Amino acid sequence: MRQYETTFIVAPALPDGEIKKAVKNYKDLLEKEGCEIVHVDEIGVRQLAYPIKKNNTGIYYTIEYKTETGEVIDKLELAFRRDERILRFLSVKLDKYGIKYNEDKRAGIIDERKNKLAAERAKKREEEEAKNKARKATNNNNRRKKKSASKPKPEPTVEVPADVAKTVEVPADVAKTEPTVEVPADVAKTVEVPADVAKATETVETVDAAVDVAEEVSLDGDILGDLTDSDNKG
């Protein structure tokens, strides 16, 4: 015994009595041919995915039956083809899993399982959303922390040059002596004397002219601008 399943769509424009009559007609045909009808499922009116014979809706029926030979199917399908009320039909042989599935479906197990899966999926989605939210929040916090941490930073960087400035300020005394030393060689000597100045402006040693010294120092940075100013004044 093989089990088959035939799904067909009946045109919805017919009166209710005629639709039921048509279905009963096919059921009788199957029984007459010696088939064992397992189940007749009325799925009901469904929206068609595309119009068939200018119909936008259809009434779906599924008949499950057992038969020794497949000869009945040819007869049944011929009858379907001749019937104008039938929009579509499809006959399928069921394997053991298909039979089990249909039995489960009738018992409501499939729907239960589906609902359970849907519930699980919804739960997972919620959890993931919660996780994402938490992650976003922590990211924002981290960013805020970093911002707050990075804000005080600029102050030390400004402060550091201040220290340098202090060391650079020392040569102010030297600058006072500079006017007398327009001769390059002497300048080099006088400049070399203060150790602090030498460290701050190493280039000074190599430069010949006093003017050049000022230029070189100004190139080193804005911080040393004070020095060059003092030089110019001197």
Next chain:
Amino acid sequence: MAVQRRAGRTSREDIKFLSNPNIGNNRKKYCRFRKYGIKHIDYKDPDFLLQFINEQGKLLPRRITGNSLKYQRKIATAVKRARHLAMLPYVADLLK
């Protein structure tokens, strides 16, 4: 100079947060039929089959759905049957 360098550093941090943090860890795909022990695919259940087609109504490839070959074939036949019965469209736009 110092101020400019600091600005550069912050912009790099901003870029790090602009990119998707989940981009590196891609989850391993699996065949849901093998995992959950689903043996039969019903062609009369278009809502289920909708997971395996794109918004044009075309079948999604295995590399995206992660189905094993056996069940991908079953999905394909089920989708084709559903199309014949006007439960799924042959051609569509903005299906999802």
